[in-house]
Amino acid sequence: SFLSVDASSVENKWLGESEKNAKAVFTLARRLAPCVIFIDEVDSLLSSREGSSDDSAHGTLTSVKTTMMSEWDGLNSGTNGKGEAGSDRVIVIGSTNRPFDLDEAVLRRFPRRILVDLPDLETRKEILEVTLAENRLDPGVNFTLIAEKLEGYTGSDIKEVCREAVVQISHEQARLLDQGYLVEDNDDNDTIDDDDDVRVSPSSGGTGGLQRLRPVTMKDFEKAMGKLKRSVSEKGRELARVWEWNDEYGEIKKKDKRDHLPQLMNMFL
Numbered sequence: 001s002f003l004s005v006d007a008s009s010v011e012n013k014w015l016g017e018s019e020k021n022a023k024a025v026f027t028l029a030r031r032l033a034p035c036v037i038f039i040d041e042v043d044s045l046l047s048s049r050e051g052s053s054d055d056s057a058h059g060t061l062t063s064v065k066t067t068m069m070s071e072w073d074g075l076n077s078g079t080n081g082k083g084e085a086g087s088d089r090v091i092v093i094g095s096t097n098r099p100f101d102l103d104e105a106v107l108r109r110f111p112r113r114i115l116v117d118l119p120d121l122e123t124r125k126e127i128l129e130v131t132l133a134e135n136r137l138d139p140g141v142n143f144t145l146i147a148e149k150l151e152g153y154t155g156s157d158i159k160e161v162c163r164e165a166v167v168q169i170s171h172e173q174a175r176l177l178d179q180g181y182l183v184e185d186n187d188d189n190d191t192i193d194d195d196d197d198v199r200v201s202p203s204s205g206g207t208g209g210l211q212r213l214r215p216v217t218m219k220d221f222e223k224a225m226g227k228l229k230r231s232v233s234e235k236g237r238e239l240a241r242v243w244e245w246n247d248e249y250g251e252i253k254k255k256d257k258r259d260h261l262p263q264l265m266n267m268f269l
Contacts, residue, residue: 001032007044010064019067026071029090042094046106065103072109098238100245107249115246118232124150124158131162136215146221153230164224169213 003025010021029035039045046069049062072092094110096102107113119127124147150158233239246252 001029001035003029003032003035003037004040005037005045006040010045018064022064022067023071026068026090033090035090037090037092039092039094041096042106043096043098043101046094046103047101048103065106069105069109097242099249100241113246113250115242115250115252118152119155119158121147121151124153127155127158128162131159132166132216135166136213138215138217141216141218141221146218149225152232154232157228157230161221161224161228164228165216165220168220168223169216173213 005025010018010025012018012021025037029037046065047061049065092109099113121144125143128143128146150161153161
């Protein structure tokens with residue numbers, strides 16, 4: 001079983017309800033064991049208890065954190081399921097972009113802390129293949145060449161580049177239809193639109209049939225990459241803080257890549 005938990009599913013405006021929700025998560029997980037609890041943006045729920053200026057909010061959040069950590073204790077002892085020791089376990093996984101904001105007591109309950117890097121060349125190529133699996137591609141499309149140009153892009157950035165490359169074909173055809181042209185497949189009397197390399201012919205005024213969209217070309221990807229830049233800055237202070245934290249607490253340390261390749265600021269614990 002898999003339970004996805006975030007701050008909105010735990011916190012409640014009524015006094016005491018947030019603590020009940022936090023306890024209910026672990027109670028349900030024990031009943032569904034073996035189970036994985038995934039806490040998205042774990043820093044929003046289990047941030048450090050020091051340095052809060054709002055006493056009332058600080059007290060409420062502290063009680064929620066205390067409840068979660070007390071319920072958390074004993075999950076790895078093998079006593080949380082009906083089976084023998086370790087057979088029905090509950091595993092807690094958290095993800096965050098700000099691991100340095102987590103409470104130290106929470107870190108002790110995350111024995112493994114793994115930094116997730118930006119995708120390398122092979123991974124970027126696989127992301128392109130999976131994302132564009134259902135789309136028509138021109139034979140001249142080279143995923144390896146595109147992946148090389150996408151160095152420093154996150155997985156979501158690459159997905160957006162693919163979406164932009166595909167969607168602009170629809171925008172292109174809509175613009176041509178609005179100008180009174182019909183998109184054709186192959187015709188010796190057709191003319192070529194210089195801006196988008198699209199074969200078009202003047203409309204005769206009839207309704208005609210539905211036109212098939214042209215395949216995605218390398219030029220579409222070049223235009224998409226020109227519009228969409230990577231979302232991770234290699235000079236950002238946040239990135240430096242993530243690496244400092246990873247050097248001290250992280251399980252995987254790759255200091256040799258820090259100087260020339262920005263890393264995705266995401267930690268799985």
